[in-house]
Amino acid sequence: MPVVATDTVDLTWSRCAGQLSTRTKAHTARAEVEFVVAVIDLAEVLPASGRYTPGAMTLFDTARPAQLMIESPRTMLILRANREAVAEKSRHGRDLFGAATVEVPASAAAVITGFLASIVELTVREPRNAQTLAEHTPGLLAAAIDIATGHDRPASGRDTDLQRELTAFLHANYHNPDLTVDDVAAALLVSRRTLFRIVGSDGVAGRLRRLRIDHARRALRRYPDRPITLIAAQAGFRDERTLYRTFRREEAMTPAEFRAYATTHENHPGLQACGS
Structure with missing residues (x-):
């Protein structure tokens, strides 16, 4: 305990x-x-x-x-x-x-x-x-x-603010499949170069991909009867095929396989602490 x-x-x-x-x-x-x-x-x-x-x-x-x-x-x-x-x-x-x-x-x-x-x-x-x-x-x-991870130097105050604004903007807009790097830069009032500097190694595309996959995971788990085509659209994927391809690459299983696990098993125990 x-x-x-x-x-x-x-x-x-x-x-x-x-x-x-x-x-x-x-x-x-x-x-x-x-x-x-x-x-x-x-x-x-x-x-x-x-x-x-x-x-x-x-x-x-x-x-x-x-x-x-x-x-x-x-x-x-x-x-x-x-x-x-x-x-x-x-x-x-x-x-x-x-x-x-x-x-x-x-x-x-x-x-x-x-x-x-x-x-x-x-x-x-x-x-x-x-x-x-x-x-x-x-x-x-x-x-x-x-x-x-080797990022222990403090960021500047402006960079910290931009990182927060970037996170908030991506969370609010990842559902839009037409969102581009230029759109993100314009929303934050920064150049593409500044955006690439603050976004990290995964880039804007990587951040958006992870947010969309996370949305799809939640929806597949919570709504077992919702069509995968609809989940793809709500998560910001252009179509079901794009969701399928991205999901399989990121999760090593298809959306349907993920849904089967999520709906037929109880919640996992996770990495549990050892017994005392």
């Missing part, structure tokens, strides 16, 4: 036996809520203080298939945060770190581990304050992502 739990995060301190946890495409197909999960291996106890020193810190994006291997019994600190809450604070937006997992550098991992361990300790004396601090950990994970 989590030692700290809020609407967007839960923090668990557990002793884990050796095990392999696997998250497949089928799991992501059945998920209504996705998470960023930080798994920290607490390597050893310091005799003088009884505190643990941090070992490896790995971040998992549960929107992508992944495996977690624990080769022998370990003490683990596990933080699970709502993916949308983390994405709102990350410079990468919904793309996060662009992979299933990423390793956080040891120096940053040590600072983060110390903060999280202090929250766990605070629950004994001041549980309400511990919960208040825990509510801010999505921002901590967003910073860890930016550091781990």
Whole structure:
């Protein structure tokens, strides 16, 4: 059970036996809520203080298939945060770190581990304050992502504002299949060059593609009788064929296969914390 739990995060301190946890495409197909999960291996106890020193810190994006291997019994600190809450604070937006997992550098991992361990300790004396601090950990994970992916230099104030405006504009307009890079640049009152600089490695097309795929996933899961042609149009795809081709490339299954998983299985357990 989590030692700290809020609407967007839960923090668990557990002793884990050796095990392999696997998250497949089928799991992501059945998920209504996705998470960023930080798994920290607490390597050893310091005799003088009884505190643990941090070992490896790995971040998992549960929107992508992944495996977690624990080769022998370990003490683990596990933080699970709502993916949308983390994405709102990350410079990468919904793309996060662009992979299933990423390793956080040891120096940053040590600072983060110390903060999280202090929250766990605070629950004994001041549980309400511990919960208040825990509510801010999505921002901590967003910073860890930016550091781990080599984007730890602060953006300028103007760039930060533009990134927020870009995210808001794309979320409001991705349903339009005719939306172009020039349209986005004009809406933000910037040049194409500035837009390409702030949008990140995936580009405008990649951001739009991910938003449209996410919309289609939600609709396929929630509306089992809605025609796929209609879902394609509402998600911003030009036609059903474009949805089919893009969905299969991104999700390794067709929209119909995804819908079959989503409607015949209960919600997945996700990357769960180990039993304490």
